[in-house]
Amino acid sequence: MPKKIRELKSILLKAGFTYRPGKGSHTVWSHPRLEYSLTLSGKDSSDADRYQEKDVRNALQELANLNQGDNL
Numbered sequence: 001m002p003k004k005i006r007e008l009k010s011i012l013l014k015a016g017f018t019y020r021p022g023k024g025s026h027t028v029w030s031h032p033r034l035e036y037s038l039t040l041s042g043k044d045s046s047d048a049d050r051y052q053e054k055d056v057r058n059a060l061q062e063l064a065n066l067n068q069g070d071n072l
Helices: 005-014 050-070
Strands: 018-021 027-030 037-040
Touching: 005 018, 005 037, 005 050, 037 050
Parallel strands: none
Antiparallel strands: 018 027, 027 037
């Protein structure tokens, strides 16, 4: 079952991402340690698309790798 957009937003906030509103239902998420930003579209109660879940998962994995590299 797909996650809701609000769940993805909550995960990103807990991971230290900040957001700015985009046009319409879009929000742009960025993290100071990443060189790129994520764009989530959809209302909070909408189901997230697979690619949105994958983008969030990949960004969190990259952050984990960066943090792990700092601990060496």
